[in-house]
Amino acid sequence: MVSSSPNQLIWFRRNLRIANNPALEAAFDRSAASGIDMAKPLGVFCYDRQYTGTWLGMPRCGPLRAKFLWESVQNLRKKLQYIGSELVIQADEPEVLLPKLCQDLNITHVHTQRLFAHEETESAERVRRALEAIGVKLVQHECYTLLSTKHVREHHPEPFSSFSKFRRKVASPEDGVVVRELWHLKEHGVWHELLWHQAKKGARENGVRHHVLKVSPIPVNAYTDERAVLPFKGGETAGLQRLKVYAEQAVGHYKETRNGLIGADYSSKLSPWLNLGCISPAQVLQAVRKYEAENGANSSTEWLIVELLWRDFFQFLAAERGSHLFQGAAKPLGKVPELHDNDPNFIKVPELRDNDPDFIKVPELRDNDPNFWGGCAGKTDNEFLNANMCELAKTGYMSNRGRQNVASALIHDMAVDWRLGALWFEAQLLDYDPASNYGNWQYIAGLAANPRGGSSFNLKKQAQMYDPDGAYQKLWQA
Numbered sequence: 195m196v197s198s199s200p201n202q203l204i205w206f207r208r209n210l211r212i213a214n215n216p217a218l219e220a221a222f223d224r225s226a227a228s229g230i231d232m233a234k235p236l237g238v239f240c241y242d243r244q245y246t247g248t249w250l251g252m253p254r255c256g257p258l259r260a261k262f263l264w265e266s267v268q269n270l271r272k273k274l275q276y277i278g279s280e281l282v283i284q285a286d287e288p289e290v291l292l293p294k295l296c297q298d299l300n301i302t303h304v305h306t307q308r309l310f311a312h313e314e315t316e317s318a319e320r321v322r323r324a325l326e327a328i329g330v331k332l333v334q335h336e337c338y339t340l341l342s343t344k345h346v347r348e349h350h351p352e353p354f355s356s357f358s359k360f361r362r363k364v365a366s367p368e369d370g371v372v373v374r375e376l377w378h379l380k381e382h383g384v385w386h387e388l389l390w391h392q393a394k395k396g397a398r399e400n401g402v403r404h405h406v407l408k409v410s411p412i413p414v415n416a417y418t419d420e421r422a423v424l425p426f427k428g429g430e431t432a433g434l435q436r437l438k439v440y441a442e443q444a445v446g447h448y449k450e451t452r453n454g455l456i457g458a459d460y461s462s463k464l465s466p467w468l469n470l471g472c473i474s475p476a477q478v479l480q481a482v483r484k485y486e487a488e489n490g491a492n493s494s495t496e497w498l499i500v501e502l503l504w505r506d507f508f509q510f511l512a513a514e515r516g517s518h519l520f521q522g523a524a525k526p527l528g529k530v531p532e533l534h535d536n537d538p539n540f541i542k543v544p545e546l547r548d549n550d551p552d553f554i555k556v557p558e559l560r561d562n563d564p565n566f567w568g569g570c571a572g573k574t575d576n577e578f579l580n581a582n583m584c585e586l587a588k589t590g591y592m593s594n595r596g597r598q599n600v601a602s603a604l605i606h607d608m609a610v611d612w613r614l615g616a617l618w619f620e621a622q623l624l625d626y627d628p629a630s631n632y633g634n635w636q637y638i639a640g641l642a643a644n645p646r647g648g649s650s651f652n653l654k655k656q657a658q659m660y661d662p663d664g665a666y667q668k669l670w671q672a
C-alpha cells in the first residue's frame with residue numbers, strides 16, 4: 195500500500211540528534227517494516243512548561259539556554275529534513291499535542307527517550323496515558339546515560355549511598371564499563387531518494403507544516419559575552435565538532451586542568467550538548483577510546499569517563515528519589531531553618547501541581563533579601579563568588595570548581611535555601627539538567643548520597659588555590 199503519511203512518530207526530548215539515537219532508529223526501522231512506500235517517521239519537539247514556565251517570576255529557561263535550545267532544535271530539523279522527515283515544533287504540553295497529531299496522521303507508535311527526573315517521568319506517564327486512550331503505543335528508549343538502567347540495577351540493586359560505591363559496583367575493572375552498542379542510522383538511501391519529495395508533500399498535505407514554529411516561543415535575545423569560555427552554539431553539528439576538537443587535542447591532560455577557570459580547554463565543555471542530547475555519552479566514550487587507541491590511555495582519559503559516571507550517578511539517583519530530588523531543607527551546619535508545609539512564610543512555586551504535597555516549596559522571597567538576590571547578582575563581599583556569578587549570568591556557563599564554591603557559599607555561609615540556588619542555576623545554566631543540577635545542590639547541602647554529610651569550602655582558600663594571581667576575578671569583575 196502506498197502511503198504518504200508516516201505511521202511512526204518520534205517525540206524528541208533531550209535527544210536532539212540523528213546519530214546514535216535509538217528512538218529515531220526504532221521509528222525508522224518500524225516504518226521501513228511497514229512497507230517501502232511508507233513516508234518517513236515524523237519528529238515532534240514540544241516547548242512544554244519546563245521551558246515556557248517560570249519560577250519566582252524568573253523564566254525557567256533563560257535567554258541564553260533558550261538560544262542554545264532553539265539552535266539545537268533548528269539543527270535537528272535541518273537534519274531530519276535531509277533524511278526525508280520533518281520536525282513539528284510547538285509550544286504545547288506533549289500530552290495535548292501528541293494525541294492530536296497521532297489522530298490526524300493515523301500514527302500507531304510514538305518513540306521517545308526515557309528520562310530520569312521526576313517531572314520528566316511524570317510527563318512521559320501523562321503522555322503514555324493520553325496515547326493509550328486512543329490506541330497509540332508510547333515506546334521509551336534509553337539513550338541519555340552511558341549505562342543502562344538494567345545494568346545498573348543488576349549490579350547495584352540496593353539504594354544508592356555514595357558515588358564511590360556506585361562506581362565500584364557498576365564499573366569495576368572486572369565488570370568493565372558496559373556500554374550499549376553504538377547505534378547508527380542505518381542506510382535508508384533508496385528510501386531517501388525515492389520518498390524525500392513524497393514525504394515532504396505528505397507532510398504538507400497533512401498540515402504538519404502549520405505546526406512548525408518559525409520563531410522560538412521563549413525569548414532568545416541573548417548575546418555571547420566575548421569573555422565566554424566558548425562561543426557555545428546549539429545543535430548536533432556543533433556538539434560533534436566540539437567533541438572532535440576536545441578529544442583530539444585536550445583530553446590527554448584533562449585531569450591536570452579540570453579545576454581551571456579560564457579558557458576553552460581546561461575541561462571538555464560538553465555538558466550543554468550532552469544535556470540536550472545533541473551528542474550522547476556513548477559517543478564521548480567512543481571518542482575517548484579512539485584517543486586512547488592512538489595515544490595510549492592515561493589518568494586523564496580515565497577521569498573524563500569517571501565524570502560521565504558522575505553524570506549517570508545523578509540520573510539514577512534522581513530516578514530513585516523521585517520528587518525527593520526537590521525536597522529537604524539543608525541544615526548540615528545548623529544555619530538553615532527547617533521548612534514546614536504549614537509555615538505561612540513558604541509558598542509553592544507556581545506552575546507545579548497543587549495536589550502534589552511532595553513537590554518543591556521555596557521560601558517566599560523578599561525584594562530586599564540580600565543573601566539570595568545579592569549572591570545571584572554577584573554583589574557580595576566575596577570577589578571569587580561574584581566573579582563566578584557574573585560569568586554565569588553573562589555566558590550561561592560556570593566551571594565545576596565555581597559551581598561547587600558558589601553552592602557551598604550560598605548554603606553554608608549565607609544560609610540560603612539550596613533550592614533557591616538550584617532554581618537560579620536552572621534559569622541561567624546552558625547545560626541545565628534536573629538530575630545533575632538538583633542532585634549536585636543536594637549533594638553539597640548534604641541531603642543526598644554524600645557520605646561526608648555535605649561539602650563546605652573555604653572560598654578564600656579556594657580562590658588562593660585556583661585563582662592565585664586573581665586573573666579570573668579580574669576577568670569577571672562585572
Ligand SMILES: Cc1cc2nc3c(=O)[nH]c(=O)nc-3n(C[C@H](O)[C@H](O)[C@H](O)COP(=O)(O)OP(=O)(O)OC[C@H]3O[C@@H](n4cnc5c(N)ncnc54)[C@H](O)[C@@H]3O)c2cc1C
Nearest residue numbers: 461462463464465501505594597598625626627630631634
Ligand atoms: C551546584 C552544581 C550544579 C550543577 N548543575 C549541573 C547541571 O545542571 N548540568 C550539568 O551537566 N552539570 C551540572 N553540574 C556538574 C558540573 O559542574 C558540570 O557538568 C561541568 O562543570 C560541565 O562542564 P564540562 O562539560 O566542561 O565538564 P567536564 O569536567 O569536562 O566533565 C565531563 C562531563 O561529565 C559530566 N559531569 C562532570 N561533573 C559532573 C557532576 N558533578 N555532576 C554531573 N555530571 C558531571 C558532565 O556531563 C560533563 O560535561 C553541577 C555542579 C554543581 C556543583
